[in-house]
Amino acid sequence: MSQTTADLKRQIGAATDLQSVVRTMKAMAASNIVQYENSVRALADYSRTVELGLGVGIRAAESTGSKLQHAQTPATNMTAAIVFGSDQGLVGQFNTIVADEALRTLAKLPGEQMTWTVGERVHPSLGDSQLQFAGRFNVPNTVKAIAPLVGQLLVEYETQTKHHPETQLFLFYNRPTAGSLYEPVRQRLLPLDNAWRRQRSEIPWPTKNPPQVLGNNLQTIRKLTGEYLFVSLFRACAESLASENASRLAAMQRADKNIEELLATLNASFHRKRQSSIDEELFDVVSGFEAL
Template sequence: MAQSLEALARRTTSMQGIRSVVHTMKTLSVINAAPYEHAARAIEAYHETVLNGMHAFLSQSAKVNTGLVQEAAQVVVVFGSDHGLCGNYNEVIAAHVAPFIQSDLAGQGTLLCIGAQMVDALTDKGLTIDACFLPPASVDGIGRLANLLTQRLDQIRAENTKHEIAVTLAYSARVSGGGWAPKIAPLLPLNPALVAELQAKPWASRSVPSFSMPPGELFMALIRKHLFASLFRAAAEALVTENAARLALMQQAEQSVDDRLDALKSEMRNLRQSEITTELLDVIIGFEALKKPRRPAPNPSE
């Protein structure tokens, strides 16, 4: 259906406004991802300090049993988004974690979720959410979220008769090529390979580590710090990949808008050329009509 030049101009103006919004969202995604990426790197250094503390403790302690107790309370923490414009980010993570919960955990255990949109995605998979936490709105909020999750895990552990919990994290992690992929990472109990490595690793110092706290309390304090650092890193990683997903989506949208703008501009040029051609033809036809000699009017007396 043919459109007027004025209608095409209005559509072009509207599309340029949409492109401005998409470009702004694209820029915000890049800006927002940077602080979370710095936070993820910072918590790695803190976590390394915690692991050094574990190394010092284990180098001076007897063998630690990290085996999973049969009656341990199973807890799965799923990190999602509470904001839009990131495509199927939450749905991909939900589709990845749902078979693990339904098969490996037989649908049992406690399911903690970060983000209201992730709650909807997991509910669509037939899963029941035990608690939902708001995702961080800034870098400062990552520590708040990690503290809330740590407190909730302490509460679940205290309510379990054996006072043991098995924690699994499900979040999105960066992969090579600038993309992201859902990841399921067991957190507690400690990986026996990690404990064996720390115990076998020689202490590279002439100063022998010593501690005054009871060994059990010190080890639990180190576990709590390890738990906090792992939750903090998972939250930061999830926020980085969320903004990466939003950036990729905005790049696709920007390309689509640019293609549509090019099509509208081409259509406007063709329509303008058609109108100019029509006007020129009208002028030529009028000019040719003026060039024809007029017949003399008949004389009534003849």
């Protein structure tokens, strides 16, 4: 059906309004990426400090003969998982990719399982599986909101697994990469076994004057271990948010390009239709003049 100039003008106006919204979302996504990436970089120094402290504490405990509790393979074979997704759409395959990684990993693990999801959009991607969902959390919308979420996750994990302290805890999230937008990450966070302690104890102190632990070595290790868990969850959430906004930015860039092409086509059609209408009016004037 042939379109009139009025129809084309309405379509051009709607496309222009949509382009304005898309560009606003692009600017917001780009701004969010910066704040989350900055938080991850700032957290790297603190994480390094915590691990150095753990190394010092573990070596001090071993040298004084303090007995560390070594995590063994859990007899109950219980597994817990936290999957970070998104609350909002327009992120491409962001939720599907991290959900697939979680399903592949958890399908290979025996025993009872429980899963927490962060984000409404990732929950349906896991809903068709046989996973037992223990809870669902909203995605934080600012850097300041990440810390309360991490605290809730740790409290929820401790509450659900208080009778099974050796439950394995896996984190699944997307991490920004240089070559592409992001990649799925699988991290086994708990239990902190012998291999984990050995790796931390082998971290060398950066100077020639190693520090000494004042007070109880085991208490110091417990405090630093709590900080290690907090930092790991915080980093996972921040990297997931940076990846989400990078995916949304890419989607908005594609949408902006498509709208530009659509506007070019609509404008060309509008100008042709308008020129054709002008030509018809001129022909009518000339024909009328010739008739006179």
